[in-house]
Amino acid sequence: MLAEKYLFRQALRPFSFSVALVVCLTGILAANAVEQINLFIAVLILAAGLLLQAGVNLINDYSDLSFRAVETDAQSCKRIRQNFRFGLICLLVAAVIGLFLIYRSGWVLLLYAVIGILGALGYTLEPVNYKRRGLAVFLVFWLMGVLMVTGSYYILTLQLNYEIFLISVPVSIYTSLLLLSNEIRDYESDSDAGIKTLSVRIGYERAEKLYLILLAAVYVGALSVSFLTTLTHAWLVVFSLPVALLPIKYIPSAPEDRKPVTPLTGKSFLLFGVLYCLALVISI
Secondary structure, three states: OHHHHOOHHHHHOHHHHHHHHHHHHHHHHHHHOOOOOOHHHHHHHHHHHHHHHHHHHHHOOOOHHHHOOOOOOHHHHHHHHHHHHHHHHHHHHHHHHHHHHHHHHOHHHHHHHHHHHHHHHHOOOOOOOOOOOOOHHHHHHHHHHHHHHHHHHHHHHOOOOHHHHHHHHHHHHHHHHHHHHHHHHOHHHHHHHOOOOHHHHHOHHHHHHHHHHHHHHHHHHHHHHHHHOOOOOHHHHHHHHHHHOHHHHHOOOOHHHOOOHHHHHHHHHHHHHHHHHHHHHHHO
8 A cells, every 4th residue: 555655664675784884894994994983973974874865765765746646645745744844854964974973074065965965855755856867776876885985985085086986886886776676677667657756757668778787797896896995806796696686587577566575685795795894804
């Protein structure tokens, strides 16, 4: 039922927390390979990342008040607004942590924070709403991937370099893949509601092909990192490939049978991330 979609535990999308966990840990462990890190600051980075992810998830459905037929369902409207308020609280707490980290790290992190907050609010809120403009898959690569990895690294080392950017690429592609899996799962409902996600704009068959292309890019990217950076054990992620292939069999299915695509992609991303972080630990 539509109302069940807006239950707090559903709107929170805990399977997606693997994104914040993996991308922040990637930056933290990469920093630890350079110098001994401050564990308290590392914990704050993880907390801010998880709160940011929770906030984005909880405000994600706010545009449904305009684009979906929920206006006659008072219970759905109430839940959407309640989740939105909780999402703003999460973003506010993340911002408070961010202010402390900015005070410690300087203006470069301020630039990161401004981009991150604007990106989080612009995901589904008008007039930006880059989800319905078909830009989410592309922008998440930067906002929830590259920026969070390199930002975590910068907070702990106060430096940036090409190597941390290269290290961030595979996990950043996977964040885009996870979002694409969500669009594929909701293709029909988004199309009916007039929400023109990337998948709706390019069509289902092309979205399916894009899923395969991004999945291949993740592993090609990780293997490239093994040769181009000091993260020489990045090849360990190949052991996650059997799990990463599991969602593919559900993608051609009917809408009602397609629901496992997103949680399975989330689980495969988490396994990939664990192995990627293990490679970073071994490289220290």
